Amino acid sequence: MERSLDHYLDELRHDLLRMGGLVEEMIGGAVQALVDRDDGLARAVIAHDRQVDLLEKQIDEAGNTSIVRFQPAARDLRFLVSVMKSATDLERMGDSAVNIAEAALVLVGEPPLKPYIDLPRLAALVREMVKESLDAFVQKDAARAIAVCRRDDEVDGLYKQLFRELLTYMMEDAKYITRALHLLLVARNLERIADHATNIAEDVVYYVEGRDIRHGGAG
Amino acid sequence: MERSLDHYLDELRHDLLRMGGLVEEMIGGAVQALVDRDDGLARAVIAHDRQVDLLEKQIDEAGNTSIVRFQPAARDLRFLVSVMKSATDLERMGDSAVNIAEAALVLVGEPPLKPYIDLPRLAALVREMVKESLDAFVQKDAARAIAVCRRDDEVDGLYKQLFRELLTYMMEDAKYITRALHLLLVARNLERIADHATNIAEDVVYYVEGRDIRHGGAG
Numbered sequence: 001m002e003r004s005l006d007h008y009l010d011e012l013r014h015d016l017l018r019m020g021g022l023v024e025e026m027i028g029g030a031v032q033a034l035v036d037r038d039d040g041l042a043r044a045v046i047a048h049d050r051q052v053d054l055l056e057k058q059i060d061e062a063g064n065t066s067i068v069r070f071q072p073a074a075r076d077l078r079f080l081v082s083v084m085k086s087a088t089d090l091e092r093m094g095d096s097a098v099n100i101a102e103a104a105l106v107l108v109g110e111p112p113l114k115p116y117i118d119l120p121r122l123a124a125l126v127r128e129m130v131k132e133s134l135d136a137f138v139q140k141d142a143a144r145a146i147a148v149c150r151r152d153d154e155v156d157g158l159y160k161q162l163f164r165e166l167l168t169y170m171m172e173d174a175k176y177i178t179r180a181l182h183l184l185l186v187a188r189n190l191e192r193i194a195d196h197a198t199n200i201a202e203d204v205v206y207y208v209e210g211r212d213i214r215h216g217g218a219g
Numbered sequence: 220m221e222r223s224l225d226h227y228l229d230e231l232r233h234d235l236l237r238m239g240g241l242v243e244e245m246i247g248g249a250v251q252a253l254v255d256r257d258d259g260l261a262r263a264v265i266a267h268d269r270q271v272d273l274l275e276k277q278i279d280e281a282g283n284t285s286i287v288r289f290q291p292a293a294r295d296l297r298f299l300v301s302v303m304k305s306a307t308d309l310e311r312m313g314d315s316a317v318n319i320a321e322a323a324l325v326l327v328g329e330p331p332l333k334p335y336i337d338l339p340r341l342a343a344l345v346r347e348m349v350k351e352s353l354d355a356f357v358q359k360d361a362a363r364a365i366a367v368c369r370r371d372d373e374v375d376g377l378y379k380q381l382f383r384e385l386l387t388y389m390m391e392d393a394k395y396i397t398r399a400l401h402l403l404l405v406a407r408n409l410e411r412i413a414d415h416a417t418n419i420a421e422d423v424v425y426y427v428e429g430r431d432i433r434h435g436g437a438g
Contacts, residue, residue, distance in 0.1 A: 057431055064300065071290040081283065084300075085307070167400065171393045181386065184400075188407075212276055 005070040012062055012083050013138065016090075019055040020134040022048060023090045024127055026097035027193060031123040034104040034186065035116055042108070045101040052094035059087040074210070082207035086137065089196040089203075093130065096189040096196075103182045110179050113169060119186060122158045125151070126190045129197040136204045145204035146213070148197060155194040162187045224289040231281055231302050232357065235309075238274040239353040241267060242309045243346055245316035246412060250342040253323040253405065254335055261327070264320040271313035278306040293429070301426040305356065308415040308422075312349065315408040315415075322401045329398050332388055338405060341377045344370070345409045348416040355423045364423035365432070367416060374413040381406045 026045050033042035063084040066072065072080065129148050136145040166184050169176040205213045245264050252261035282303040285291065291299065348367050355364035385403050388395040424432050 053433070057433065060431065064296070067286065068293055068296055074287055077283065077287055081303075088304070088307075167397065170389065170396050170400075174390045174393070177389050177396070178386065181389075181400075181403075185407075188404075212279065214272070214276065 005066060005072060005076065008062060008066040008070070009076065009079065012059060012066070012080070015055055015059050015062070016083050016086060017134060017138065019052060019059070019087060019090050020130065022052055022055070023093045023097065024130055026052070026094055027100075027123065027127050027130065027190075030097045030100035030104060031120055031186075031190075033101055034107065035112075035120060037104075037108045037112075039105055039108045042101040042104040046098050049094050049098050052091055056087045056091040060084055063087075075207075078207045078210060082137075082203040085203050086134075086200045089199045093193045093196050096193050099189045100186050103186050107179060107182055113176060113179055113183060114165075116183075118158065118162050118165070119183065119190070122155065122162065122187060122190050125155060125158065126194045126197070129155070129194055130200075133197045133200040133204065136201060137207075140204075140208045142205045142208045145201040145208075148201035149213070152194055152198050155191055159187055159191045224285060224291060224295065227281060227285040227289070228295065228298065231278060231285070231299070234274055234278050234281070235302050235305060236353060236357065238271060238278070238306060238309050239349065241271055241274070242312045242316065243349055245271070245313055246319075246342065246346050246349065246409075249316045249319035249323060250339055250405075250409075252320055253326065254331075254339060256323075256327045256331075258324055258327045261320040261323040265317050268313050268317050271310055275306045275310040279303055282306075294426075297426045297429060301356075301422040304422050305353075305419045308418045312412045312415045315412050318408045319405050322405050326398060326401055332385075332395060332398055332402060335402075337377065337381050337384065338402065338409070341374065341381065341406060341409050344374055344377065345413045345416070348374070348413050348420075352416045352419040352423065355420060356426070359423075359427045361424045361427045364420040364427075367420035368432070371413055371417045374410055378406055378410045 026048050029041055029045045029048075032038065033045060063080045066080055067077065070076075129151055132144060133148045136142070136148065163184065166180040166187075169180045202212075202214050205211065245267050248260055248264040248267075251257065252264060282299045285299055286296065289295075348370055351363060351370075352367045355361070355367065382403065385399040385406075388399045421431075421433050424430065
């Protein structure tokens with residue numbers, strides 16, 4: 001039996017949410033592994049990445065097939081393009097979570113530095129942005145998506161604060177340098193995840209309203 | 220007069236190359252500004268980013284319009300999807316070039332560290348990858364695109380070498396830490412640009428051969 005366009009659209013929405021759920025878990029797990037010095041959890045996060053990669057391929061294929069087969073009208077097409085772009089962003093987030101898990105593995109035997117307190121705060125904010133961007137997608141809620149974009153400044157503020165703090169550690173004693181450097185890269189990866197969540201939120205606005213708010217177009 | 224699909228495809232190809240040329244220049248300029256401590260050049264690079272952003276929007280719009288209006292067959296559709304994805308990658312490369320130019324501005328008054336010698340080497344390799352990925356696109360040359368993907372390992376090797384070198388500086392004397400940290404972030408940005416060039420190369424293979432070689436699919 002020939003499947004309908006709606007069938008494809010439903011399946012794509014479902015796969016995107018599944019992918020988003022996986023990536024959220026990976027981000028949370030990677031930071032947890034860092035804080036708890038849990039190398040088993042770090043390895044589990046790294047192992048999950050394959051599933052995320054496969055989901056991206058699957059979404060891309062189903063999206064392209066839908067466009068070729070059904071030649072959808074403007075709004076459905078915007079949905080398809082947005083889903084495929086968002087899948088790419090989620091896949092990159094997965095890579096960032098892997099980077100964090102790898103840092104956790106390196107740091108597993110080291111005594112903690114104080115910024116462990118701020119990193120989970122940054123991580124919680126970033127996860128919230130990921131969740132909100134996907135919820136906005138499902139709800140077709142452009143206002144909610146724009147709120148995600150606005151939170152990016154908070155992330156940048158926290159990142160800069162962490163940067164200064166870690167730099168101070170490095171200056172204080174050379175024995176902190178390696179640890180602080182790894183934590184800095186962790187913070188950098190969290191900041192990149194927030195950027196990708198912002199991209200998804202921008203795609204939501206494009207899908208729902210048909211306008212491009214990137215690069216300051218939000219007014 | 221109604222414009223044909225071929226007209227759109229030609230224009231998109233042209234805009235993508237123009238965008239690629241701009242981004243290549245930005246990468247080269249940013250690294251040059253760093254090495255020569257040339258704050259005018261760094262500012263010029265940062266100013267160019269707006270043009271790159273506009274070109275991305277323009278390509279996205281023209282791509283979506285072409286799909287809706289002409290409902291193209293498989294190969295033309297793959298071309299359109301690949302062009303839009305590549306434009307996104309080029310836009311991110313532009314952002315990385317801006318990050319490098321900003322680091323150049325910070326470092327403009329500082330005495331140089333030795334790794335300035337290795338950074339331009341990494342930058343030259345990365346620019347070559349950007350150029351090759353776009354040439355492969357225009358020539359529809361999948362083999363050339365796959366060669367770009369393979370060079371990514373070279374970049375990772377050079378990056379790791381630089382990382383170790385900069386870490387050694389930091390350990391040696393606290394007065395090197397800030398400078399070394401900024402150079403580390405420059406190296407990281409160059410490595411990310413190489414990742415984006417690899418993405419474009421993967422899109423070329425998808426466009427030319429209709430197969431997805433991401434995540435180890437190249438065999």
